Amino acid sequence: MEKITKEMTIKxxxxxxxxxxxxxxxxxxxxxxxxxxxxxxxEEMAKAYRFDLKKILEDLNKTIKTKKNK
Known part of the structure; x- marks a missing residue:
């Protein structure tokens, strides 16, 4: 399964x-x-903006999983 990780760039x-x-x-x-x-x-973006990295990764991966299942 493909997964977005904290090491991936925004681009x-x-x-x-x-x-x-x-x-x-x-x-x-x-x-x-x-x-x-x-x-x-x-990860760097989350630190810079004080976002919850775990939540962002969950949301991103949920989005790609939902798209893949359609």
Missing amino acids: EIAQKYPETASVFIDLGLYCFGCPIAQVETI
Whole structure:
């Protein structure tokens, strides 16, 4: 099963799983093409914005699992 991990960059996730855009938008993050998104991992982003990393990963993985099951 494919899974999004904390080591993946925002760009990598957005390109491989475009359906996850809604999760980022719900967090108030709209800049998938920003230079920092090219290299920033989900873990780094969560630390920078003080988001719950575990919750973000759960939401992202739930989104890709739901899409895959359709």
